[in-house]
Amino acid sequence: MTAALAQLDQRYKQFARLKVGAGKSAGYRMGTSEQLAALEAAGDVVYANSRYGNTYVTDRPGLDAAFAAGVPVVHLGQVDGIRALLDGYPADWTVVLLWCPREVTAQRSERRGDADTTARLAAWDATREDLITHPGMVWDLTVDTTETSPGESARLIDQLVRRTGAARA
Numbered sequence: 001m002t003a004a005l006a007q008l009d010q011r012y013k014q015f016a017r018l019k020v021g022a023g024k025s026a027g028y029r030m031g032t033s034e035q036l037a038a039l040e041a042a043g044d045v046v047y048a049n050s051r052y053g054n055t056y057v058t059d060r061p062g063l064d065a066a067f068a069a070g071v072p073v074v075h076l077g078q079v080d081g082i083r084a085l086l087d088g089y090p091a092d093w094t095v096v097l098l099w100c101p102r103e104v105t106a107q108r109s110e111r112r113g114d115a116d117t118t119a120r121l122a123a124w125d126a127t128r129e130d131l132i133t134h135p136g137m138v139w140d141l142t143v144d145t146t147e148t149s150p151g152e153s154a155r156l157i158d159q160l161v162r163r164t165g166a167a168r169a
Contacts, residue, residue, distance in 0.1 A: 001098060001145075002073045004154035011070035012158075018062060021054025029062065047076070047084035052119055063089050071161070077127045079134040094161045097139045098153070100146050102128075140164075 005012035019028035020036050036057060039045050044060040058074065058081065066072035076082050086093055100108075105124045109117040131137070141160055143153045 001150055001153055001157075002075075004150040005073060005157060007151075008154055008158045009071070012073055013066065013070045015058070015062065015066045015072040015074040017075075018057040018059055019054055020057065021052075023052065023054060028056075031057070046088040047081045049078055049081060051123060052116065058085060058089075060089065063091075067091065077123060077130075079130045079137050082137065092164060094157070094164055095138070095140050096157055096160075097131075097142045098145055099142065100144065104146055 002012065002014040014027065016027060016029045018031040018035070018039075019025070020031050020033055036045075036048070036055065039057065039059050039061075045057055046060055046063065047058040049056055058076070063072065063074075074085060076085065082095060086095070102121065102124050106117060106121055109120045114120060141156060143156065145153065148156070
């Protein structure tokens with residue numbers, strides 16, 4: 001989805017969360033426990049969560065740099081994380097729920113060759129439960145990715161972002 005957005009406008013860039021742990025490093029800013037402790041001490045952790053044996057951090061300095069470089073696209077799978085971002089980092093956020101059925105998540109994960117499909121399905125289950133237990137979350141746009149192509153989804157998101165002014169240069 002982020003790649004499709006970037007094709008529409010090069011200012012769209014995926015926000016690289018700070019990752020403390022091991023495993024896949026592509027798309028992350030790899031960090032240490034000491035860096036995380038320093039961010040926490042400075043009050044610069046907007047949101048952190050642990051999953052797959054790692055800690056993923058949305059941090060104020062990272063967001064500052066992302067906004068300076070363009071229009072950040074922040075991927076979060078937890079309602080608490082979205083609320084923390086909205087409350088903890090004032091900006092013209094556009095909140096989009098991208099959704100697909102669990103079976104489709106499994107098929108996509110297997111097609112990508114993910115070694116952790118079981119963990120990804122557990123994350124899907126946790127996100128679904130999160131959405132049920134936080135019914136008051138308001139989405140600016142909801143997209144069923146089984147019915148809407150990445151290109152069309154990106155076009156809808158871009159239109160919404162431009163309408164709300166979040167993509168100002």
